[in-house]
Amino acid sequence: MNKINLPVVGDKIEIETPKNMPEVNKKILISQILDIANENVFFISTPIIHNVYYPIPLGEVINITYSIKNSGVYIFQAKVIERKNRDNVSYMKIEKIGDIAKTQRRNFFRLEVFLNVLIDFTDSNGNTKSIQAVSKDLSGGGIRIISKKHIFTNSVVKVMIDTKPKPIIVEGKVIRCFSFINNDYDVGIIFDEIDETSRNNIVSFVFEHQRKMRKKDGFK
Numbered sequence: 237m238n239k240i241n242l243p244v245v246g247d248k249i250e251i252e253t254p255k256n257m258p259e260v261n262k263k264i265l266i267s268q269i270l271d272i273a274n275e276n277v278f279f280i281s282t283p284i285i286h287n288v289y290y291p292i293p294l295g296e297v298i299n300i301t302y303s304i305k306n307s308g309v310y311i312f313q314a315k316v317i318e319r320k321n322r323d324n325v326s327y328m329k330i331e332k333i334g335d336i337a338k339t340q341r342r343n344f345f346r347l348e349v350f351l352n353v354l355i356d357f358t359d360s361n362g363n364t365k366s367i368q369a370v371s372k373d374l375s376g377g378g379i380r381i382i383s384k385k386h387i388f389t390n391s392v393v394k395v396m397i398d399t400k401p402k403p404i405i406v407e408g409k410v411i412r413c414f415s416f417i418n419n420d421y422d423v424g425i426i427f428d429e430i431d432e433t434s435r436n437n438i439v440s441f442v443f444e445h446q447r448k449m450r451k452k453d454g455f456k
Contacts, residue, residue, distance in 0.1 A: 241304065241336050242275060242336070243269050243300075243304075243310075244269065244272070245271060245272060247269045247302050248266065248439050248443050249266075249269060249300050249302045250266055250300075250301045250302070250344065250345055250439075251264070251265040251266070251280075251283055251298050251299070251301075252264055252299035252301065253265060253296070253298055264344060264345040264346075265283035265284075265285070265345060266283060266443050267281050267283045268281045269302075270325075273329075275332070277317075277330070277331050277332070278314070278329070278330050278331075278332070279327050279328070279330075280328055280330060281325070281326070281327055281328075282319070284446055292316050292319075292328065294318070294319060295316065295317075296315070296316050297314070297315050297333070298316065298330070299311055299312070299313055299314075300313075300314050300330070303435065303436055305432060305433065306432070308339075308432070309338065309339050310336050311336070311339045312334050312336045312337065313332070313333050313334035314330040314331060314332050314333060314334075315330065315331050316328055316330055317329050317331050344439075345376075345442060346373045346375040347373060347442045347445060349371060349442075350370055350371060350372070351370070351371040351374070352369075353368070353369045353371050353379070353381050353395060353396065353397055353398065354366060354367075354368060354396040354398075355367050355369055355381070355383070355387070355394070355395060355396075356394040356396075357387055357391050357392070357393040357394070357410075358391070360388065365385070367384065367385045369381040369382060369383040370382050371397065372422075374397070374438065374441075374442065375438070376427070377427055378425055378427050379397070379408070379425050380422070380424050381425065382416065382422060383413075383420065383421045383423050384419070384420060384421070385421065386421055387410050387413050387421070387423055388410065388413070390409060390410060390411075391409070391410045392408075392409055393409070393425060394406075394407055395407070395408055397438075404437050404438060404441065405434075406427055406434050407427075407429055408425040408426055408428065408429075408430075409425065409428055409429075410423060410424070410425055411424045411425065412424040
Protein backbone atom coordinates (compact mmCIF):
# COMPACT_ATOMS: atom_id res chain seq x y z
CA MET A 237 0.00 0.00 0.00
CA ASN A 238 1.29 3.40 -0.94
CA LYS A 239 2.37 5.49 2.03
CA ILE A 240 0.24 8.40 0.82
CA ASN A 241 -2.83 6.41 1.85
CA LEU A 242 -1.66 6.08 5.45
CA PRO A 243 -2.93 8.44 8.17
CA VAL A 244 -0.44 10.95 9.55
CA VAL A 245 0.17 12.43 12.99
CA GLY A 246 -2.67 14.74 13.95
CA ASP A 247 -5.29 13.05 11.77
CA LYS A 248 -8.70 12.56 13.33
CA ILE A 249 -9.85 8.94 13.12
CA GLU A 250 -13.01 7.04 13.92
CA ILE A 251 -12.98 3.67 15.65
CA GLU A 252 -15.63 1.05 15.07
CA THR A 253 -15.66 -1.23 18.10
CA PRO A 254 -16.76 -4.85 18.50
CA LYS A 255 -20.52 -5.19 18.93
CA ASN A 256 -20.14 -6.99 22.26
CA MET A 257 -18.44 -4.07 23.99
CA PRO A 258 -20.60 -2.59 26.80
CA GLU A 259 -21.71 1.06 27.02
CA VAL A 260 -20.95 1.84 23.37
CA ASN A 261 -24.32 2.64 21.89
CA LYS A 262 -23.28 3.73 18.41
CA LYS A 263 -20.19 1.51 18.12
CA ILE A 264 -18.30 4.53 16.73
CA LEU A 265 -15.68 6.37 18.80
CA ILE A 266 -13.46 9.30 17.90
CA SER A 267 -9.69 9.50 18.35
CA GLN A 268 -6.52 11.02 16.89
CA ILE A 269 -3.17 9.79 15.61
CA LEU A 270 -0.56 10.85 18.19
CA ASP A 271 2.53 9.16 16.79
CA ILE A 272 3.59 6.55 14.22
CA ALA A 273 6.20 3.88 14.92
CA ASN A 274 6.15 2.41 11.40
CA GLU A 275 3.69 1.63 8.59
CA ASN A 276 1.85 -0.86 10.79
CA VAL A 277 2.06 0.53 14.33
CA PHE A 278 0.29 3.68 15.50
CA PHE A 279 -0.20 5.47 18.80
CA ILE A 280 -3.69 6.93 19.16
CA SER A 281 -5.50 8.89 21.86
CA THR A 282 -7.82 6.89 24.06
CA PRO A 283 -11.41 7.53 22.88
CA ILE A 284 -13.99 8.99 25.25
CA ILE A 285 -17.65 8.44 26.02
CA HIS A 286 -19.65 11.00 28.00
CA ASN A 287 -16.46 13.00 28.59
CA VAL A 288 -14.54 10.14 30.23
CA TYR A 289 -11.81 7.93 28.79
CA TYR A 290 -12.96 4.61 27.36
CA PRO A 291 -9.97 2.26 27.03
CA ILE A 292 -10.54 -0.55 24.56
CA PRO A 293 -9.40 -3.94 25.93
CA LEU A 294 -6.05 -5.35 24.85
CA GLY A 295 -6.31 -7.77 21.96
CA GLU A 296 -9.55 -6.32 20.60
CA VAL A 297 -9.81 -5.98 16.83
CA ILE A 298 -11.17 -2.62 15.69
CA ASN A 299 -11.82 -0.82 12.42
CA ILE A 300 -10.00 2.47 11.85
CA THR A 301 -11.55 4.97 9.43
CA TYR A 302 -9.98 8.24 8.30
CA SER A 303 -10.04 10.61 5.36
CA ILE A 304 -7.30 12.06 3.20
CA LYS A 305 -7.88 15.42 1.54
CA ASN A 306 -8.52 15.19 -2.21
CA SER A 307 -8.21 11.42 -2.03
CA GLY A 308 -11.10 9.88 -0.10
CA VAL A 309 -12.04 7.82 2.94
CA TYR A 310 -9.98 4.78 3.97
CA ILE A 311 -10.40 1.95 6.44
CA PHE A 312 -8.27 -0.83 7.91
CA GLN A 313 -8.44 -3.37 10.73
CA ALA A 314 -6.14 -3.06 13.72
CA LYS A 315 -5.50 -4.76 17.04
CA VAL A 316 -5.00 -3.01 20.38
CA ILE A 317 -1.59 -4.15 21.60
CA GLU A 318 -0.84 -1.69 24.43
CA ARG A 319 -2.53 0.90 26.67
CA LYS A 320 -0.68 3.56 28.64
CA ASN A 321 -0.96 6.84 30.52
CA ARG A 322 1.96 9.23 30.35
CA ASP A 323 2.17 12.91 31.31
CA ASN A 324 -1.61 13.03 31.82
CA VAL A 325 -2.18 11.66 28.31
CA SER A 326 -4.07 8.40 27.89
CA TYR A 327 -3.23 6.56 24.69
CA MET A 328 -3.26 3.18 22.98
CA LYS A 329 -0.83 1.41 20.70
CA ILE A 330 -2.48 -0.34 17.77
CA GLU A 331 -1.13 -2.61 15.05
CA LYS A 332 -2.56 -2.67 11.54
CA ILE A 333 -3.51 -6.28 10.76
CA GLY A 334 -5.41 -5.80 7.50
CA ASP A 335 -4.99 -4.07 4.18
CA ILE A 336 -6.05 -0.46 3.73
CA ALA A 337 -9.17 -0.17 1.60
CA LYS A 338 -10.95 2.82 0.15
CA THR A 339 -14.56 3.10 1.26
CA GLN A 340 -17.53 5.13 0.06
CA ARG A 341 -19.96 4.83 2.94
CA ARG A 342 -19.52 4.73 6.70
CA ASN A 343 -21.13 5.49 10.01
CA PHE A 344 -20.03 8.49 12.02
CA PHE A 345 -19.60 9.24 15.68
CA ARG A 346 -22.60 11.34 16.71
CA LEU A 347 -22.04 14.07 19.29
CA GLU A 348 -24.87 15.42 21.41
CA VAL A 349 -24.37 19.17 21.22
CA PHE A 350 -26.60 22.25 21.31
CA LEU A 351 -25.67 24.82 18.68
CA ASN A 352 -27.54 27.57 16.88
CA VAL A 353 -28.34 26.55 13.32
CA LEU A 354 -29.68 28.53 10.35
CA ILE A 355 -31.59 26.56 7.71
CA ASP A 356 -32.29 27.89 4.20
CA PHE A 357 -34.75 25.97 2.03
CA THR A 358 -37.43 26.38 -0.63
CA ASP A 359 -41.04 25.80 0.48
CA SER A 360 -43.84 24.13 -1.50
CA ASN A 361 -44.69 27.46 -3.18
CA GLY A 362 -41.16 27.97 -4.43
CA ASN A 363 -40.35 30.65 -1.88
CA THR A 364 -36.96 30.74 -0.17
CA LYS A 365 -37.24 30.48 3.61
CA SER A 366 -34.75 30.88 6.44
CA ILE A 367 -35.43 29.50 9.88
CA GLN A 368 -33.52 29.43 13.15
CA ALA A 369 -33.12 26.07 14.84
CA VAL A 370 -31.06 24.33 17.53
CA SER A 371 -28.99 21.21 17.00
CA LYS A 372 -29.53 18.08 19.08
CA ASP A 373 -26.62 16.09 17.71
CA LEU A 374 -24.02 16.38 14.97
CA SER A 375 -21.77 14.04 13.02
CA GLY A 376 -19.83 13.93 9.78
CA GLY A 377 -22.86 12.30 8.19
CA GLY A 378 -25.66 14.62 9.28
CA ILE A 379 -27.36 16.72 11.92
CA ARG A 380 -30.50 16.49 14.02
CA ILE A 381 -32.22 19.78 14.80
CA ILE A 382 -35.25 21.09 16.69
CA SER A 383 -37.21 23.61 14.61
CA LYS A 384 -40.33 25.73 15.09
CA LYS A 385 -41.18 25.23 11.43
CA HIS A 386 -42.05 22.14 9.41
CA ILE A 387 -39.69 21.18 6.58
CA PHE A 388 -40.86 18.66 4.00
CA THR A 389 -39.01 15.36 3.74
CA ASN A 390 -36.56 15.24 0.80
CA SER A 391 -36.15 19.03 0.85
CA VAL A 392 -32.64 20.16 -0.07
CA VAL A 393 -31.42 22.61 2.56
CA LYS A 394 -28.41 24.78 3.29
CA VAL A 395 -27.25 24.39 6.87
CA MET A 396 -25.15 26.99 8.69
CA ILE A 397 -23.88 25.66 12.02
CA ASP A 398 -22.71 28.26 14.55
CA THR A 399 -19.35 26.74 15.39
CA LYS A 400 -16.58 28.95 16.71
CA PRO A 401 -14.56 30.74 15.49
CA LYS A 402 -15.98 30.09 12.00
CA PRO A 403 -19.38 28.65 11.09
CA ILE A 404 -19.65 25.43 9.10
CA ILE A 405 -21.88 25.70 6.02
CA VAL A 406 -23.02 22.55 4.21
CA GLU A 407 -25.88 21.32 2.06
CA GLY A 408 -28.05 18.42 3.07
CA LYS A 409 -31.34 16.62 2.55
CA VAL A 410 -34.18 16.28 5.06
CA ILE A 411 -34.83 12.59 5.73
CA ARG A 412 -37.46 13.01 8.46
CA CYS A 413 -39.54 15.72 10.11
CA PHE A 414 -42.14 14.92 12.75
CA SER A 415 -44.02 16.83 15.37
CA PHE A 416 -42.33 17.08 18.74
CA ILE A 417 -43.38 18.62 22.06
CA ASN A 418 -44.44 22.28 22.38
CA ASN A 419 -45.24 22.50 18.65
CA ASP A 420 -41.61 21.91 17.75
CA TYR A 421 -40.36 19.64 14.97
CA ASP A 422 -37.64 17.04 15.19
CA VAL A 423 -35.76 17.20 11.88
CA GLY A 424 -33.11 14.82 10.60
CA ILE A 425 -30.78 16.05 7.86
CA ILE A 426 -28.24 13.91 6.02
CA PHE A 427 -25.10 15.35 4.42
CA ASP A 428 -25.27 13.16 1.32
CA GLU A 429 -23.33 15.46 -1.04
CA ILE A 430 -20.81 16.92 1.39
CA ASP A 431 -17.20 17.44 0.28
CA GLU A 432 -14.41 15.91 2.33
CA THR A 433 -13.08 19.29 3.48
CA SER A 434 -16.42 20.21 5.05
CA ARG A 435 -16.79 16.74 6.52
CA ASN A 436 -13.32 16.95 8.03
CA ASN A 437 -14.20 20.34 9.52
CA ILE A 438 -17.19 18.77 11.26
CA VAL A 439 -15.22 15.76 12.51
CA SER A 440 -12.50 18.12 13.79
CA PHE A 441 -15.10 20.24 15.59
CA VAL A 442 -16.58 17.13 17.22
CA PHE A 443 -13.14 16.00 18.37
CA GLU A 444 -12.16 19.41 19.76
CA HIS A 445 -15.52 19.83 21.51
CA GLN A 446 -15.05 16.48 23.25
CA ARG A 447 -11.51 17.41 24.23
CA LYS A 448 -12.63 20.71 25.73
CA MET A 449 -15.49 19.08 27.64
CA ARG A 450 -13.14 16.43 28.98
CA LYS A 451 -10.70 19.12 30.14
CA LYS A 452 -13.53 21.09 31.72
CA ASP A 453 -14.54 18.03 33.69
CA GLY A 454 -11.01 17.63 35.03
CA PHE A 455 -9.45 15.29 32.46
CA LYS A 456 -6.27 16.26 30.64
